[in-house]
Amino acid sequence: MMSNRDRVKRIAIASGKGGTGKTTVATSLALALRHVEHVQYVDCDVEEPNGHILLRPSFEEVIPVGIPVPSINESQCTYCGQCAESCVFHAIAVSQSTKAALVFDKLCHGCGVCSYVCPEQCIAEHTREIGVVQRGQANGIAFVQGVLNVGEALAPPLIRAVKKHIAQEGVVLVDASPGTSCPVVEAVRGNEFCILVTEPTPFGLNDLVLAVEMCRAMAIPMGVIVNRDGVGDKQVEAYCEAQEVPILMRIPFDRHVAEAYSVGEPLIEALPEYADRLVRLYEDISRVV
Amino acid sequence: MKIAVTATGDNLDAAVDPRFGRCAFFIVVDTETAAFEVVENTAAGAAGGAGIQAGQRVADAGAEAVLTGNVGPNAFRTLSGLGLKVCTGVTGTVKEAIEQFNSGALKDSAASNVGSHFGMGGT
Numbered sequence: 001m002m003s004n005r006d007r008v009k010r011i012a013i014a015s016g017k018g019g020t021g022k023t024t025v026a027t028s029l030a031l032a033l034r035h036v037e038h039v040q041y042v043d044c045d046v047e048e049p050n051g052h053i054l055l056r057p058s059f060e061e062v063i064p065v066g067i068p069v070p071s072i073n074e075s076q077c078t079y080c081g082q083c084a085e086s087c088v089f090h091a092i093a094v095s096q097s098t099k100a101a102l103v104f105d106k107l108c109h110g111c112g113v114c115s116y117v118c119p120e121q122c123i124a125e126h127t128r129e130i131g132v133v134q135r136g137q138a139n140g141i142a143f144v145q146g147v148l149n150v151g152e153a154l155a156p157p158l159i160r161a162v163k164k165h166i167a168q169e170g171v172v173l174v175d176a177s178p179g180t181s182c183p184v185v186e187a188v189r190g191n192e193f194c195i196l197v198t199e200p201t202p203f204g205l206n207d208l209v210l211a212v213e214m215c216r217a218m219a220i221p222m223g224v225i226v227n228r229d230g231v232g233d234k235q236v237e238a239y240c241e242a243q244e245v246p247i248l249m250r251i252p253f254d255r256h257v258a259e260a261y262s263v264g265e266p267l268i269e270a271l272p273e274y275a276d277r278l279v280r281l282y283e284d285i286s287r288v289v
Numbered sequence: 290m291k292i293a294v295t296a297t298g299d300n301l302d303a304a305v306d307p308r309f310g311r312c313a314f315f316i317v318v319d320t321e322t323a324a325f326e327v328v329e330n331t332a333a334g335a336a337g338g339a340g341i342q343a344g345q346r347v348a349d350a351g352a353e354a355v356l357t358g359n360v361g362p363n364a365f366r367t368l369s370g371l372g373l374k375v376c377t378g379v380t381g382t383v384k385e386a387i388e389q390f391n392s393g394a395l396k397d398s399a400a401s402n403v404g405s406h407f408g409m410g411g412t
Binding site for chain 2: 084089090091093094095097098100102104107153
């Protein structure tokens with residue numbers, strides 16, 4: 001029996017390719033561990049959080065999240081254009097000759113550089129709401145998710161706001177979005193281990209390679225779960241062996257798993273044998289770290 | 290006055306580039322002296338905000354009007370917001386476009402004529 005000191009606390013679940021089974025694994029892992037540890041499930045796929053469909057939380061708190069965007073006081077503005085020049089996101093355009101200053105809120109990343117550099121100090125910041133953080137409970141699992149407003153392009157600031165609610169004790173499972181770009185990096189950053197869920201197909205392998213490179217660049221230990229094992233080919237296995245990335249678990253292709261998912265039933269409710277397997281997965285991860 | 294024409298090449302015989310935000314070059318011509326300046330469009334490869342960047346660039350070059358093919362929503366807002374006139378649907382060579390402008394054949398556009406990221410290809 002391992003002491004609590006040896007156990008990993010924060011685990012991210014990412015994938016590369018979408019639809020490989022991140023949320024299937026993350027939610028069932030949460031359900032399996034809740035009898036053994038205090039568990040928090042954190043859904044950082046803020047563009048389309050879906051953990052709530054399987055865990056069915058009751059929400060207790062909704063917190064709006066915004067980013068600071070500039071308002072230029074044109075009565076004091078000299079149209080020098082320094083704000084526009086300093087904006088790496090090109091969210092401001094200024095013309096000295098026609099005395100015009102335009103702000104593009106949707107491109108603004110809320111970095112605050114424009115108001116900082118303005119020689120007249122005439123740029124104020126107002127908050128633009130981008131989404132909400134929701135907190136609740138699901139069958140003894142602490143639950144947090146972010147929901148980005150429809151039409152909003154900027155996920156990372158909301159993901160950072162969600163991560164502020166990460167528990168300081170127990171096990172935290174951070175469910176990331178698919179891919180390897182900014183939102184995934186933000187979700188995965190700061191965690192002690194990253195589970196990469198993949199499928200044994202050329203598509204799965206292509207995106208797994210990117211995800212492995214991402215974890216290496218972030219120096220986060222990782223392990224792979226091969227979902228839908230049995231369909232496709234052996235290239236993912238060969239890649240993991242060559243790259244010395246451990247394969248932690250294989251979930252054989254089983255129509256029953258897909259049927260359960262399609263009606264919002266977690267994996268370990270449909271196939272209870274996975275409960276033990278997932279607890280052992282968590283213990284294996286602790287050893288790898 | 291100075292007008293900017295989006296171009297696929299760096300001279301007056303080049304074809305008008307149908308994209309504004311992601312065109313290859315802007316040819317900025319002084320309609321009175323016929324002198325021209327070639328400005329490379331550094332916004333062409335930007336992930337986002339290309340139209341805004343390009344609009345800022347041509348405004349900085351002193352252009353009062355833009356002749357081009359297509360203009361997206363952010364680009365249009367930048368150009369009209371900064372006080373430039375926009376003519377979309379312009380075809381032919383840069384030289385021919387300027388002649389059309391000088392003869393009064395081109396109409397100002399009142400709005401963008403394509404959606405965002407139109408010039409990036411694909412759907």
